[in-house]
Amino acid sequence: MKTIIIAIAALSLATPALAQAPAIDRNEAIFSAEGTKIGKIEKVVTGDDGAVAAVRLIYRGKFITIPAATLSASDKGVTTSLSNADLKKL
Numbered sequence: 001m002k003t004i005i006i007a008i009a010a011l012s013l014a015t016p017a018l019a020q021a022p023a024i025d026r027n028e029a030i031f032s033a034e035g036t037k038i039g040k041i042e043k044v045v046t047g048d049d050g051a052v053a054a055v056r057l058i059y060r061g062k063f064i065t066i067p068a069a070t071l072s073a074s075d076k077g078v079t080t081s082l083s084n085a086d087l088k089k090l
Contacts, residue, residue, distance in 0.1 A: 024052055029077035030066070032084050041078065064090040 028041050043056040045065070052068045070081045
């Protein structure tokens with residue numbers, strides 16, 4: 001019984017870390033920090049460990065790569081913490 005309680009407690013502590021990585025799919029809408037739709041995700045780039053490292057999309061006629069550290073899930077799709085001005089520099 002103590003083992004089960006400890007296992008459940010350990011899982012509940014691990015859950016917030018898992019929740020930080022948003023589920024990201026190809027063709028999902030992506031929005032800037034200002035809330036402007038900037039396009040659809042063309043490719044999800046994963047690292048050696050299988051975790052999302054970045055996303056690629058066409059923005060203003062060229063491919064750009066947005067780091068996963070700037071991404072979060074929203075009710076509309078995926079949002080980056082990068083502003084429109086930041087995205088123009090990529």
